[in-house]
Amino acid sequence: MALPKYTETRYRVWHYFYITICTCVFFFLIAPLFVIFPLSFNAEEFLSFSEGMKNLDPDAFSLRWYKDMIYGTKNPWGLAAKNSFIIAIFATLGSVILGTVAALGLSSRHMPYKGLIMATLISPMIVPLIISGVAIFFFMAKAGLAATHTGIVLAHIILGTPFVVITVTATLSGFDHSVTRAASSLGSDPVNTFMKITLPLILPGVISGGLFAFVTSFDEVVVVLFLAGLENTTIPIQMWTGLREQLSPTILAVATCLIILSTLILVTAELLRRRSERLRGINR
Amino acid sequence: MSSETGKILTTDGIPLEVSLKKAERKNKIKAFLLVAPLLLFLLITYIFPIGDMLMRSVDDKMVTEMLPKTFKSMEKWDGKELPPEEVFESFYLDFQKLVEEKRDGKLSTQLNYTKNGFKSILKKLRRKAKNFEEGNYKEQIMAVHQRWADVEYWRAIQRRAPAYTSQKYLKGIDMYKNEEGNIVSVEEDRRIHRILWLRTLEIAFFVTLLCFLMAYPIAHLLATLPMKYSNLLMICVLLPFWTSLLVRTASWMILLQQQGVVNDFFVMIGLVADDSRPEMMFNKTGTYVAMTQILLPFMVLPLYSVMKTISPSLMRAGKSLGGTPFVAFWKVYFPLTIPGIGAGCLLVFILAIGYYITPALVGGASGTLISNQIAFHMKSTLDWSFASAMGLMLLAGVLAIYWVYNKLVGVDNIKLG
Numbered sequence: 001m002a003l004p005k006y007t008e009t010r011y012r013v014w015h016y017f018y019i020t021i022c023t024c025v026f027f028f029l030i031a032p033l034f035v036i037f038p039l040s041f042n043a044e045e046f047l048s049f050s051e052g053m054k055n056l057d058p059d060a061f062s063l064r065w066y067k068d069m070i071y072g073t074k075n076p077w078g079l080a081a082k083n084s085f086i087i088a089i090f091a092t093l094g095s096v097i098l099g100t101v102a103a104l105g106l107s108s109r110h111m112p113y114k115g116l117i118m119a120t121l122i123s124p125m126i127v128p129l130i131i132s133g134v135a136i137f138f139f140m141a142k143a144g145l146a147a148t149h150t151g152i153v154l155a156h157i158i159l160g161t162p163f164v165v166i167t168v169t170a171t172l173s174g175f176d177h178s179v180t181r182a183a184s185s186l187g188s189d190p191v192n193t194f195m196k197i198t199l200p201l202i203l204p205g206v207i208s209g210g211l212f213a214f215v216t217s218f219d220e221v222v223v224v225l226f227l228a229g230l231e232n233t234t235i236p237i238q239m240w241t242g243l244r245e246q247l248s249p250t251i252l253a254v255a256t257c258l259i260i261l262s263t264l265i266l267v268t269a270e271l272l273r274r275r276s277e278r279l280r281g282i283n284r
Numbered sequence: 285m286s287s288e289t290g291k292i293l294t295t296d297g298i299p300l301e302v303s304l305k306k307a308e309r310k311n312k313i314k315a316f317l318l319v320a321p322l323l324l325f326l327l328i329t330y331i332f333p334i335g336d337m338l339m340r341s342v343d344d345k346m347v348t349e350m351l352p353k354t355f356k357s358m359e360k361w362d363g364k365e366l367p368p369e370e371v372f373e374s375f376y377l378d379f380q381k382l383v384e385e386k387r388d389g390k391l392s393t394q395l396n397y398t399k400n401g402f403k404s405i406l407k408k409l410r411r412k413a414k415n416f417e418e419g420n421y422k423e424q425i426m427a428v429h430q431r432w433a434d435v436e437y438w439r440a441i442q443r444r445a446p447a448y449t450s451q452k453y454l455k456g457i458d459m460y461k462n463e464e465g466n467i468v469s470v471e472e473d474r475r476i477h478r479i480l481w482l483r484t485l486e487i488a489f490f491v492t493l494l495c496f497l498m499a500y501p502i503a504h505l506l507a508t509l510p511m512k513y514s515n516l517l518m519i520c521v522l523l524p525f526w527t528s529l530l531v532r533t534a535s536w537m538i539l540l541q542q543q544g545v546v547n548d549f550f551v552m553i554g555l556v557a558d559d560s561r562p563e564m565m566f567n568k569t570g571t572y573v574a575m576t577q578i579l580l581p582f583m584v585l586p587l588y589s590v591m592k593t594i595s596p597s598l599m600r601a602g603k604s605l606g607g608t609p610f611v612a613f614w615k616v617y618f619p620l621t622i623p624g625i626g627a628g629c630l631l632v633f634i635l636a637i638g639y640y641i642t643p644a645l646v647g648g649a650s651g652t653l654i655s656n657q658i659a660f661h662m663k664s665t666l667d668w669s670f671a672s673a674m675g676l677m678l679l680a681g682v683l684a685i686y687w688v689y690n691k692l693v694g695v696d697n698i699k700l701g
Contacts, residue, residue, distance in 0.1 A: 030520040032535040098322040105318025110311035128638020130655040131675040135333035239530040255531040262526040
């Protein structure tokens with residue numbers, strides 16, 4: 001943002017002040033994430049920069065914590081990663097199917113009590129997680145599903161569906177319903193119409209909702225803390241225990257991997273959002 | 285002309301009005317059937333369990349069921365003097381039954397909640413009761429321990445007669461029903477829950493304020509910069525948004541610890557001496573800093589999406605009409621961003637008020653919130669009914685805010701990313 005030449009000095013000063021503030025805020029937002037990278041290569045067992053690291057001594061850096069993460073004795077990360085992925089994949093599938101179908105119904109103009117039902121469907125997003133955790137735990141304990149994968153998957157479906165419902169209803173709001181009517185008038189049955197016409201058009205919304213559901217499940221710790229037994233440990237639970245008890249740099253190695261994963265998800269989500277906006281004809 | 289001919293008929297001979305209504309109903313059912321699976325799923329696994337929490341929080345049947353005869357015979361007792369022989373007898377019978385079923389330990393824990401001192405006298409009673417003779421139980425029980433002859437203890441038992449209680453809710457705001465049945469506050473130095481509620485509100489409020497103050501300038505910058513720069517900067521907002529909460533909390537733990545980067549920096553610029561590095565973690569400071577950074581994206585995104593829709597020509601018009609840039613901003617631009625401010629602030633406030641993970645890790649004892657207390661009672665004291673009561677009080681607060689949010693912005697307008 002270049003300033004015009006005729007700008008008065010006080011506005012010039014104000015402008016640079018504003019830019020400085022913005023830079024500081026961006027720094028505050030992003031910098032904490034970058035502390036983790038170098039420290040995860042620390043050769044020593046501390047969570048702070050050693051003298052060697054400050055002098056960029058190559059001996060001060062090592063891959064030992066990454067090795068520990070993968071090969072470490074009695075290390076929990078392998079099992080945790082496996083569980084996390086299994087749970088997140090099933091939870092995402094469940095959320096996407098239930099959420100998309102519900103969004104189709106919700107965006108029909110014939111839907112009765114739309115406001116009330118919408119509020120109910122997205123309530124797991126609004127209710128504080130700790131309360132959801134307590135309520136879901138009571139249900140799972142009664143149903144005998146506590147400390148099972150099924151229980152955790154169901155819990156994550158509860159928490160993930162609101163995101164799918166919101167993104168898919170948003171996509172459907174720009175949806176031209178005459179194309180489905182055209183399909184029906186040409187003799188297509190509703191299921192066929194959905195698979196061949198509606199789904200491909202709303203796919204970006206469905207996938208970005210699915211990504212939200214995936215991240216929610218993959219990152220969820222409050223509800224899992226109530227539900228999980230030793231067998232169902234997940235990456236967030238291991239990180240939680242690690243951060244509370246033995247703060248070892250292995251956690252930073254895991255955190256680095258998670259940041260890389262979230263970057264990948266961010267890029268996918270952004271690309272999808274832009275594609276969906278292009279398809280809906282919103283030019284920015 | 286009869287009224288029949290006035291109506292338009294479909295080809296089947298049914299009046300059009302009826303036929304349309306039928307089609308309308310069919311569409312309604314169709315739409316509802318699509319929503320039904322998710323609605324049913326959520327009702328069973330989520331909404332009803334929240335109702336279950338409500339039941340648990342007021343439930344006090346345990347003692348009621350353990351001493352059925354006692355409470356029945358107590359109905360006629362006015363509670364002024366020691367209860368009659370009948371009450372002693374039925375208490376003895378109830379108690380013997382509990383001892384047989386090995387449930388007397390539970391009774392003593394429960395009664396001890398109501399009044400301290402029950403544990404030892406029940407233990408003594410159990411020992412002595414084996415050798416009781418039939419008849420005149422009043423004398424025999426009173427002989428076991430002098431407290432059994434104290435009317436206060438019998439009143440304490442009587443207070444546990446109702447199957448429902450508001451006790452847990454009162455406890456959540458540090459109040460209780462005293463022996464006269466009045467609701468009073470606990471002593472000043474034991475009001476831990478009120479401190480927690482106030483701290484939760486305080487932290488949620490200031491985190492929201494800090495987020496607003498930081499998010500407004502950068503949302504404005506993002507909305508006014510040319511696309512190619514703003515997309516790049518947007519990553520700075522979106523990357524933390526998509527990154528695991530625990531990873532972000534971990535990075536703050538590294539930064540804020542005493543030997544951490546922030547303290548190193550303070551020492552380097554000479555702000556603090558090396559041997560007097562301030563504690564920035566495990567207290568309120570840690571909670572504030574970490575929560576503000578973690579919730580900041582939730583403020584930036586709604587502000588950005590509103591600011592994006594404000595045409596830059598409005599500011600130019602304001603300036604060309606003689607306003608200084610500040611006046612133009614304050615009179616034209618700022619009022620237009622109010623919907624975004626409302627959405628962002630309420631979203632951040634709702635999220636902050638129920639925060640659990642970050643305060644638990646960086647908050648220490650002075651930076652924890654009401655959620656941490658709920659988790660503590662769920663996992664450590666196992667007082668689930670108290671945890672439920674506190675959870676529902678928190679939920680009531682959040683729903684009130686949500687209702688305001690819905691009135692002001694509409695839940696359908698929530699935008700993600």
